[in-house]
Amino acid sequence: MRASLLSKLGTAYLLFLLAALAVAGFSSKMDLRRDALLVAFALVATGLALWLGLWKRFSRRVAELKQSARRLATADFRPTPADSSRDDLAELRDAMNAAAAGLEARTGALTQARDRWTAILRGMVEGIAVIGAGERVAFCNDTFSEIIGMSAARAEGRPILEVVRQPEVLDLIRRGLAGEEGLRGEMEVGGARRRVFGVTVSPVPGSPEETTGDAPIRPIGAVAVLHEITELRRLEQVRRDFVANVSHELKTPLTSIQGFAETLLGGALDDRVNSRRFAEIIRDHALRLSRITDDLLKLSRIEAGKLEPEFQTVPAKELIERAIEAARPRAEAKRLALRLADAPETLRLRGDPNLLREVLDNLLANAIQYTPEGGRIEVSAAEEQGCGAIAVTDTGIGIPEAEQERIFERFYRVDAARSRELGSTGLGLSIARHIVEAHGGRIEVKSEVGEGSRFSFSIPLDR
Numbered sequence: 001m002r003a004s005l006l007s008k009l010g011t012a013y014l015l016f017l018l019a020a021l022a023v024a025g026f027s028s029k030m031d032l033r034r035d036a037l038l039v040a041f042a043l044v045a046t047g048l049a050l051w052l053g054l055w056k057r058f059s060r061r062v063a064e065l066k067q068s069a070r071r072l073a074t075a076d077f078r079p080t081p082a083d084s085s086r087d088d089l090a091e092l093r094d095a096m097n098a099a100a101a102g103l104e105a106r107t108g109a110l111t112q113a114r115d116r117w118t119a120i121l122r123g124m125v126e127g128i129a130v131i132g133a134g135e136r137v138a139f140c141n142d143t144f145s146e147i148i149g150m151s152a153a154r155a156e157g158r159p160i161l162e163v164v165r166q167p168e169v170l171d172l173i174r175r176g177l178a179g180e181e182g183l184r185g186e187m188e189v190g191g192a193r194r195r196v197f198g199v200t201v202s203p204v205p206g207s208p209e210e211t212t213g214d215a216p217i218r219p220i221g222a223v224a225v226l227h228e229i230t231e232l233r234r235l236e237q238v239r240r241d242f243v244a245n246v247s248h249e250l251k252t253p254l255t256s257i258q259g260f261a262e263t264l265l266g267g268a269l270d271d272r273v274n275s276r277r278f279a280e281i282i283r284d285h286a287l288r289l290s291r292i293t294d295d296l297l298k299l300s301r302i303e304a305g306k307l308e309p310e311f312q313t314v315p316a317k318e319l320i321e322r323a324i325e326a327a328r329p330r331a332e333a334k335r336l337a338l339r340l341a342d343a344p345e346t347l348r349l350r351g352d353p354n355l356l357r358e359v360l361d362n363l364l365a366n367a368i369q370y371t372p373e374g375g376r377i378e379v380s381a382a383e384e385q386g387c388g389a390i391a392v393t394d395t396g397i398g399i400p401e402a403e404q405e406r407i408f409e410r411f412y413r414v415d416a417a418r419s420r421e422l423g424s425t426g427l428g429l430s431i432a433r434h435i436v437e438a439h440g441g442r443i444e445v446k447s448e449v450g451e452g453s454r455f456s457f458s459i460p461l462d463r
């Protein structure tokens with residue numbers, strides 16, 4: 001019932017009441033007056049009851065609306081139950097319900113967006129921390145917690161001073177909180193396993209409304225991003241070492257060539273015996289130089305990812321027999337027994353025959369080189385865990401355990417001076433490992449000093 005209709009009804013009722021009272025007042029007849037008074041009394045009583053009912057209903061609905069408004073303030077968007085009334089209060093209730101539904105939809109969308117961003121930030125490979133008021137960590141993702149070694153639950157809410165120990169990073173964060181842009185730095189963490197991170201800090205701008213006049217917008221926090229550069233720094237070091245190693249490797253033969261050439265030109269040319277010897281030394285060093293440059297070129301091609309094996313079916317036994325055949329003269333010159341121990345006829349590898357031969361030649365050359373006269377070298381092949389494994393076993397000088405992994409590094413030699421004398425480049429095993437890995441295989445060594453070594457590499461089978 002609409003309010004205007006109610007007030008009309010109320011007015012009509014009052015007029016009716018006054019008329020009844022007037023009749024009661026002016027009537028001369030006693031019973032007529034009494035009847036009128038009774039009617040008036042009845043009407044007053046009903047009117048009062050009616051008003052009382054209406055008032056109670058009104059205050060209950062107002063209380064309901066007040067309650068809904070309070071719920072809204074606490075983000076409880078349940079609607080106020082509707083009834084059949086269609087007055088101003090009902091309109092207010094409908095408007096409040098519509099506002100609640102709108103707010104619920106917008107809050108839901110905002111929560112969804114926030115959750116999405118949080119999930120993205122949490123899953124990022126970079127470590128991210130947001131530092132807010134009071135220099136406290138407002139948010140940090142999993143990577144950041146892993147880097148600083150403190151869970152997000154512990155770090156969030158703490159002063160950054162208790163979370164990050166590196167003074168240079170703290171300084172960057174403070175400058176970021178003061179509004180400085182484009183802040184970059186580096187930090188190191190970890191003891192045995194040192195890790196290096198690039199640090200970027202940017203201020204989080206506050207809202208312009210909170211800024212007075214022409215004053216710059218005050219930041220409300222700072223974001224610190226940590227990205228790992230350990231590998232980059234390692235590669236830089238490897239490159240520096242490599243350049244130093246190459247220069248060193250080239251310098252030795254070049255110095256000899258220069259020295260002997262100068263000796264020849266200085267008069268030794270006339271010395272028929274020595275001049276020939278000097279020329280031979282120059283040739284040997286030149287050969288060594290060319291071996292080094294050949295190996296370096298090969299290695300750089302492999303490392304540039306240009307090594308693309310031409311995969312074919314490679315019968316393991318045939319591959320070994322040919323390699324043994326080629327190595328036999330050198331083995332015999334050193335009185336070494338070289339033989340094929342065991343290789344199933346049916347063992348077939350999936351690989352590039354030329355590259356696999358290069359690996360085997362290198363292992364055989366090393367075995368011959370590092371096995372004293374009278375020793376034994378055996379080559380075998382077998383199926384192992386779905387791969388074909390070829391092993392070269394010698395009774396040579398062996399390799400100390402601490403150096404067994406390192407011999408696959410470029411230029412690494414157990415006894416550098418002696419190996420160099422023997423004409424080795426220190427690149428053979430490094431090349432072999434690259435080739436084996438390009439085939440999806442593995443190369444490894446088992447060795448004991450004074451007893452011998454066993455180099456084996458596995459290559460997937462050709463099925």
Ligand code: ADP
Binds near residue numbers: 370419
């Ligand atoms: P190179 O033989 O040209 O020096 P490699 O990369 O082939 O280079 O080998 C690296 C080092 O590993 C060698 O200098 C040597 O010290 C050690 N090595 C390799 N093979 C053997 C072996 N069969 N027995 C003992 N030492 C070996």
